[in-house]
Amino acid sequence: MIPDYHPFNVNKAGHLEAGGVDVVELAETYGTPLYVYDVSIIRNNCRDFVRTFRELGVRAQVAYASKAFSTVAMLQVVNQEGMSLDVVSQGELYTALQAGFPVSKIHLHGNNKSLEELTMAIEHGIGCIVVDNFYEIELIERILQEKNKTVNVLMRVTPGIESNTHHYIMTGNEDSKFGFNLSNGQADQAFLRLRNNSSIQFKGLHSHIGSQLFETEGLLLAAELLFQKLDHWHIEYGFVPDVLNLGGGFGIRYTAEDEPLSYPSLVRELTSAVKEQAASIGIPTPEIWIEPGRAIAGNAGLTLYTVGSMKEIPGVRSYISVDGGMTDNLRPALYQAVYEGVLANKVSQPDAGSVAVAGKCCESGDMLIWDLPLPEVKPNDILAVFSTGAYGYSMANNYNRFPKPAVVFAENGTAQQVVKRETYHDLVKNDISYE
Numbered sequence: 001m002i003p004d005y006h007p008f009n010v011n012k013a014g015h016l017e018a019g020g021v022d023v024v025e026l027a028e029t030y031g032t033p034l035y036v037y038d039v040s041i042i043r044n045n046c047r048d049f050v051r052t053f054r055e056l057g058v059r060a061q062v063a064y065a066s067k068a069f070s071t072v073a074m075l076q077v078v079n080q081e082g083m084s085l086d087v088v089s090q091g092e093l094y095t096a097l098q099a100g101f102p103v104s105k106i107h108l109h110g111n112n113k114s115l116e117e118l119t120m121a122i123e124h125g126i127g128c129i130v131v132d133n134f135y136e137i138e139l140i141e142r143i144l145q146e147k148n149k150t151v152n153v154l155m156r157v158t159p160g161i162e163s164n165t166h167h168y169i170m171t172g173n174e175d176s177k178f179g180f181n182l183s184n185g186q187a188d189q190a191f192l193r194l195r196n197n198s199s200i201q202f203k204g205l206h207s208h209i210g211s212q213l214f215e216t217e218g219l220l221l222a223a224e225l226l227f228q229k230l231d232h233w234h235i236e237y238g239f240v241p242d243v244l245n246l247g248g249g250f251g252i253r254y255t256a257e258d259e260p261l262s263y264p265s266l267v268r269e270l271t272s273a274v275k276e277q278a279a280s281i282g283i284p285t286p287e288i289w290i291e292p293g294r295a296i297a298g299n300a301g302l303t304l305y306t307v308g309s310m311k312e313i314p315g316v317r318s319y320i321s322v323d324g325g326m327t328d329n330l331r332p333a334l335y336q337a338v339y340e341g342v343l344a345n346k347v348s349q350p351d352a353g354s355v356a357v358a359g360k361c362c363e364s365g366d367m368l369i370w371d372l373p374l375p376e377v378k379p380n381d382i383l384a385v386f387s388t389g390a391y392g393y394s395m396a397n398n399y400n401r402f403p404k405p406a407v408v409f410a411e412n413g414t415a416q417q418v419v420k421r422e423t424y425h426d427l428v429k430n431d432i433s434y435e
């Protein structure tokens with residue numbers, strides 16, 4: 001059975017459907033492992049954010065954090081939905097440019113941006129660079145002078161908040177590799193330096209406290225701390241920010257235990273907090289920027305696998321092995337992330353017991369799901385794992401020389417391949433024989 005919080009249906013054949021398309025047929029056509037997205041879910045997720053800001057009548061940009069899932073087709077969809085874009089590397093920026101994403105709506109992040117990355121961004125007229133450290137300011141200053149250009153800049157700060165999430169995906173705490181420390185004088189020093197450069201338009205502050213958050217508390221506290229700093233800069237230097245960027249990190253549902261926030265309510269809550277705080281320090285409400293990644297792509301995607309070998313350890317557990325694993329979904333191995341799934345070709349059949357789903361890599365930690373109730377499983381059944389749309393494809397790797405899977409978009413009953421499966425030739429094409 002499909003838990004009702006996974007937004008997918010069963011068709012008359014008793015098969016799982018995505019975007020009105022039978023995913024068992026997709027597995028036959030494109031092979032497995034296969035990433036499948038229901039594009040209408042991506043669009044609805046974008047609209048939850050974009051529309052709510054519009055309804056509230058506040059100036060805002062919702063930048064899709066493309067690290068969650070960056071391909072040309074995906075960026076075209078989010079562009080159609082009126083989103084801006086957050087990129088964290090030259091590769092993500094290149095993909096955005098290839099997708100025809102308006103460069104003025106792209107924001108560049110990164111804790112170690114290279115001279116080449118910054119030059120590319122500035123030469124293309126990037127919408128904004130979110131500066132992270134003093135070395136980067138130096139590089140930006142150098143490029144602007146050499147190229148006689150100007151650029152919009154936000155300053156990323158670490159507000160010193162321990163968000164309630166896995167330690168690896170916490171980013172706003174004081175002991176973090178990201179951003180300028182808000183309380184030890186570094187942010188003030190950076191502020192003066194950015195303000196003193198006439199080629200830099202310093203627009204305001206950015207903070208991102210972590211990922212897969214289920215509470216607004218940390219985000220609201222971050223906003224409060226940013227406003228304390230803005231108040232100081234307003235009084236001391238007459239600075240009025242154009243922009244306040246509160247980052248992303250809004251959680252999604254992987255399992256029954258997850259309780260995601262309603263995104264329209266989240267937008268309303270953040271907006272009223274920003275309005276209130278701005279009024280309390282006597283400045284106009286800045287343009288509000290947010291950066292959801294997982295919340296846009298996560299629940300829209302699923303991964304299809306073909307079941308192969310099985311192993312029963314009496315009194316311990318039953319393993320089923322699939323033709324993918326930590327190469328297409330690193331999250332269970334990296335964060336002990338928990339997923340749910342169904343047999344796509346037997347969705348209506350009753351569960352027969354619980355199995356552990358193993359990946360195919362030569363690694364004991366390559367387990368996708370430890371405890372998944374399923375109908376009786378046979379080799380060649382198609383397993384669909386839900387909520388893999390974010391940080392699945394984007395963290396895929398070639399461990400054990402597995403080619404990366406293809407990606408298919410389905411919408412209104414039609415499917416289209418948007419990323420081809422890697423071939424074995426792709427795996428060796430950059431290798432050079434050693435003579």
Ligand SMILES: Cc1ncc(COP(=O)(O)O)c(C=O)c1O
Nearest residue numbers: 065208211248249291292293294
């Ligand atoms: C600066 C920044 N913005 C946005 C995001 C997007 O996070 P999420 O996919 O959790 O929304 C991240 C990642 O955590 C990030 O580091």
Ligand SMILES: N[C@@H](CCCC[NH3+])C(=O)O
Nearest residue numbers: 067169211212331390391
């Ligand atoms: N890759 C992580 C999130 C990192 C967010 C980027 N700062 C995940 O899968 O949960």
